[in-house]
Amino acid sequence: MNPTLARLLRPILAGTLALTCAVASAAFPDRPVRIIVPFAAGGATDVIARTVAQEMSTKLGQPVIVENRAGANGNIGAGAAARAEADGYTLLMATSSHAINATLYKNLDYSLTKDFTGLSNLASVPLLLVVNPQVSASNASEMSDYVRANGDRVSYASGGTGTAAHLAGAQFNSVSKGSATHVPYKGGAPALNDLIGGQVQFMFANLPEVLSQVQAGRLKPIAVTGKQRHSALPDVPAFSETKFPEMNARSWFGLFVRAGTPPDVVTQLSDAITASVASPAVQSKLKDLGADPVGDGTAAFDPYVKQEVERWRDLVVASGASVE
Numbered sequence: 001m002n003p004t005l006a007r008l009l010r011p012i013l014a015g016t017l018a019l020t021c022a023v024a025s026a027a028f029p030d031r032p033v034r035i036i037v038p039f040a041a042g043g044a045t046d047v048i049a050r051t052v053a054q055e056m057s058t059k060l061g062q063p064v065i066v067e068n069r070a071g072a073n074g075n076i077g078a079g080a081a082a083r084a085e086a087d088g089y090t091l092l093m094a095t096s097s098h099a100i101n102a103t104l105y106k107n108l109d110y111s112l113t114k115d116f117t118g119l120s121n122l123a124s125v126p127l128l129l130v131v132n133p134q135v136s137a138s139n140a141s142e143m144s145d146y147v148r149a150n151g152d153r154v155s156y157a158s159g160g161t162g163t164a165a166h167l168a169g170a171q172f173n174s175v176s177k178g179s180a181t182h183v184p185y186k187g188g189a190p191a192l193n194d195l196i197g198g199q200v201q202f203m204f205a206n207l208p209e210v211l212s213q214v215q216a217g218r219l220k221p222i223a224v225t226g227k228q229r230h231s232a233l234p235d236v237p238a239f240s241e242t243k244f245p246e247m248n249a250r251s252w253f254g255l256f257v258r259a260g261t262p263p264d265v266v267t268q269l270s271d272a273i274t275a276s277v278a279s280p281a282v283q284s285k286l287k288d289l290g291a292d293p294v295g296d297g298t299a300a301f302d303p304y305v306k307q308e309v310e311r312w313r314d315l316v317v318a319s320g321a322s323v324e
């Protein structure tokens with residue numbers, strides 16, 4: 001190269017290199033972060049995601065935008081998130097339904113445990129066994145007797161085959177040695193309508209979905225899953241207080257990022273989420289929904305998700321549920 005030309009180009013090349021390095025090392029995040037919620041707007045998953053996203057925007061210094069991509073029991077949105085770049089700018093809001101789907105669906109185009117890293121559990125809720133007020137049972141033992149005595153004349157509702165409500169009902173059938181009939185609906189709302197109307201006798205529902213109906217006396221609570229009572233219904237026993245302590249399933253709601261995302265970005269996102277969940281405003285809103293705030297971070301949540309996939313696998317297999 002001509003020495004004079006090389007001398008003239010040197011500052012330009014140096015400036016270009018400096019600009020390239022500056023762009024490459026730009027602090028994360030330098031643009032909006034997107035959360036894919038794979039369920040319709042207005043549901044519990046969507047509300048929890050938006051509650052935390054608003055606080056995350058403050059912590060990260062960038063807008064955190066919620067995008068609803070509903071369909072196929074959460075699998076359409078999860079598949080889209082699995083195809084996103086592993087750069088931390090696309091998150092997935094997944095739930096215990098996705099841990100169930102890992103076994104329930106035979107041909108998923110994503111893996112919750114291989115394609116994603118769990119960032120943090122945001123909140124969890126117990127399942128509440130509720131019955132139509134015309135059902136004579138008032139506690140878990142009486143409900144077990146009722147199911148066993150009435151056989152397949154008793155039916156239980158769920159929002160669909162393979163949901164937590166379905167599997168919890170199947171588990172209760174097993175532990176009570178009953179044979180109640182499962183009636184799947186296209187969503188929790190129609191299932192609750194028929195339960196209130198007496199077309200079905202009982203249901204395991206996410207507590208926030210039925211809290212107002214219980215408080216209004218339209219449904220009778222029997223017990224909450226898990227080891228302790230819930231503050232929203234302090235007079236309702238936990239299953240750990242009954243002869244069926246194995247009824248301990250809970251629904252959880254967590255944020256994930258693509259596997260392969262740089263570790264420092266994973267840490268930054270996890271820290272922002274846990275700080276957001278810990279904020280008084282978010283704590284208050286989650287508790288108002290009937291949800292228990294968690295905010296455990298990636299070190300605790302990622303291995304927990306793997307355990308959940310295994311635990312739900314056993315219940316799915318025992319139930320015989322399967323979706324092609």
